[in-house]
Amino acid sequence: MxxxxxxxxxxxxxxxxxxxxxxxxxxxxxxxxxxxxxxxxxxxxxxxxxPELISEDTMRVALTEIRTNFREIMERPNRRSAKPRIFIDKPFRQMMNMVIDDLLSRRDAMVMLMNMSTVDHYLYQHSLNVCVYTTLLGIAHGYSRDELMTLGLGALLHDIGKTRIDPGVLKKNGSLTSEEYEEIKRHAELGYLILKDEPNIPLLAAHCAYQHHERLDGSGYPRGLKGDEIQEFAKWVGLVDSYDAMTTNRIYRSPMLPHHAMEQLYAGSGSLYEQRMLQLFRDKVAIYPxxxxxxxxxxxxxxxxxxxxxxxxxxxxxxxxxxxxxxxxxxxxxxxxxxxxxxxxxxxxxxxxxxxxxxxx
Structure with a gap:
């Protein structure tokens, strides 16, 4: 073969x-x-x-920028040198412009599986997947270019807080203890704290990191927000984050196929996820790619x-x-x-x- x-x-x-x-x-x-x-x-x-949602050039640039800048953020707390701090807004905005341009040129595109990556670097590929899928939905929803930029940045950086979580916990092959699960949950607030002071990163993008695990019925974390208390962009990111997590290979389980993942999402219609968002997502996902x-x-x-x-x-x-x-x-x-x-x-x-x-x- x-x-x-x-x-x-x-x-x-x-x-x-x-x-x-x-x-x-x-x-x-x-x-x-x-x-x-x-x-x-x-x-x-x-x-x-x-079909390709984004070009090979965009894919290559995106993965390189994500790896470089996520690692820079990961190393900040331990940095003792006089090396100047790298600001992430410029490279990520340039990358987002490439993603938006690619997706706008494929307005009839469907959400296709993008998880051709290794488990060890799940965070990088997952961040790109969620960014691309969410931006595609944003285009279908009718957001402006500026709104797509903010939405895309929020989706791209939604899991940035995981750069401050113990890798041993993130990559654990097996069930998490209650303490480890609480440690994982900290990534939402940590992501917000990283992004809220990051120059030229919209505060709304920081709230995508903070709120992407909140759910309509208040069962999410970290603050148990309900309904309209959750930012709209964060709702989109939370929905797509769940889908990609289900359909991407993880250390502890094999990926679901799209139709099984959609069934899981629909089980939470109205209680976990907005029904109107699920309907648009369903219409744009290639259930059978x-x-x-x-x-x-x-x-x-x-x-x-x-x-x-x-x-x-x-x-x-x-x-x-x-x-x-x-x-x-x-x-x-x-x-x-x-x-x-x-x-x-x-x-x-x-x-x-x-x-x-x-x-x-």
Whole structure:
């Protein structure tokens, strides 16, 4: 098998490029790094274009800036040298302009999985994911460019407080003690304290860090805010943060697929999350992303090759295997938005080792 999509390193560099053959050694290394799925090139889907929310250049710049500036913030409390302090507003605003430009050029884009990263550096990729997803929703909601900048910065920096949390607690492989959980919860307030005095970072962005774990019914933390006491931007960030946390690989669990994560989110409609925000999010999330291997109730299986923005839960599936599990010499497509009696019943067991199988353009 050969890769069909680039995997980036923590530094924003290409870890593995397109068309790299996956040897047993490479697969073992990817597994060690916590990468749970890859996109695989397949001649039968050679015409399928894997959509990108942001360009490779933007991805590379973003990961580099996040790593550099998050580490600078992490080192501040222990710094004893006369080295001048780095202010994070300029590089992050430049990065946000690139993200906004990319997303504005793809106004019909859907939220697609972006978690091609290692578990060890979850914070960097998660921050970028939440930033991109939230900004995309902000565009769909109709916010101005200035509002998108503030919303995007708040989303990008929502977890900045984790740079002040013991890494051993953050990366613990197993259940947290009550003391460790309380330590983790401190990241919201710590993030606010870091950002509120940061020059040229909007105070509203600092409140996104402070409030992204607050919930409508008052069950969140750190202050148990309810309803309209929670800033609107923080509500968006909290919703997207939950989704990305569910769909991203973690040390202690495998990622959920988008449709399972959406079910979890909808269970909190009106109590944890704003229903109107969930509805917009549902309309913009690719429940079955392009490239996902799926199984139909007919017994056939194949790959999602198209999504209808008006009904993302009813994609176009290219059938590659018949009811008996035999590979088809001539694949065919089923548009589930037209064939309403056909249902997706799960991810094809045959593709679990490469849970997302597709190819690049």
């Amino acid at each position: 050969k890769l069909a999509k680039i995997i980036f390193s923590q530094d924003g560099l290409v870890l593995l490029g397109e068309n790299v053959e996956l040897t047993e050694r490479i697969i073992a290394r990817l597994t060690e790094l916590g990468i749970q799925f890859v996109y695989i090139a397949d001649a039968r889907t050679a015409d399928v274009v894997l 392009i490239g996902l291997s799926v199984k139909l109730h007919t017994g056939e299986s194949g790959v999602v090759v198209g999504i209808h923005s008006s009904c993302p839960h009813r994609p176009v599936v290219r059938v590659l295997y018949n009811e008996a599990g035999e590979a088809l010499k001539i694949p065919y497509e089923k548009d589930l938005s037209r064939q309403l009696s056909v249902m997706i019943v799960g991810v094809d067991d045959r593709a679990q080792s490469d849970a997302l199988a597709a190819t690049a353009d």
